Amino acid sequence: MTRWLLLVAAACALAGCERTMKNMYVQPKLGPDAGSPLWADGKGSRPPPPGSVAIASGDLAKTSSGRHGRDEIEAREAADAASAPPRIDLALLRRGQARYDVDCAPCHSIVGDGDGMVVRRGFPRPPTFHQARLRDVPDRHLFDVITQGYGVMVPYADRVTPQDRWAIVAYIRALQLSQDAHVADLPVDLQAGLRALPAPPRAPASRASAPALGASDPETS
Secondary structure (H helix, E strand, C coil): CHHHHHHHHHHHHHHCCCCCCCCCCCCCCCCCCCECCCCCCCECCCCCCCCCCCCCCCHHHCCCCCCCCHHHHHHHHHHHHHHCCCCCCHHHHHHHHHHHHHHCHHHHCCCCCCCCHHHHCCCCCCCCCCCHHHHHCCHHHHHHHHHHCECCECCCCCCCCHHHHHHHHHHHHHHHHHHCCCHHHCCHHHHHHHHCCCCCCCCCCCHHHCCCCCCCCCCCC
């Protein structure tokens, strides 16, 4: 019995040894200025290709993250866009609708009530845009949440441009108006025409509840 216990203990000890199993922890490589038989000149460090331009200063030389300085450039672009929201017009709303439908509707739903298809399949439900708290927040708050993420929502800074983020914010405001509008807010001629229409049957929120921004299919990229 003792012999079997010793064999089991030895097997467990051997299973934990990694000295002979590199597991890619240590890989063949050439150090700086090391020699190499792979090249005719015997040098491991290769000269830059002809026409290469060294960058010693400026935005492109600030990071070594592999993104070649794009982090700083994009941060500045985002700050510029955040400080200067675009003028709201129909083209901006159409663009916002297109980007919202792609990036936001899966969770927030087409009408912004938080009942998107991803939520119906078990993802945590986001808050509805039609509550007083989110109707009253400044536009910059919505822009920052899209940029930085919130809770289980991932940041969209690297997926949605600053201009498109502002377009989405404008469209969210349009959705809020569409779900909290009053007949008295309309021009008098439209009020009369609206009152003449038969009351629609109650149904779950759908695309028909969203504001109609034009018959043409907006760009989605």
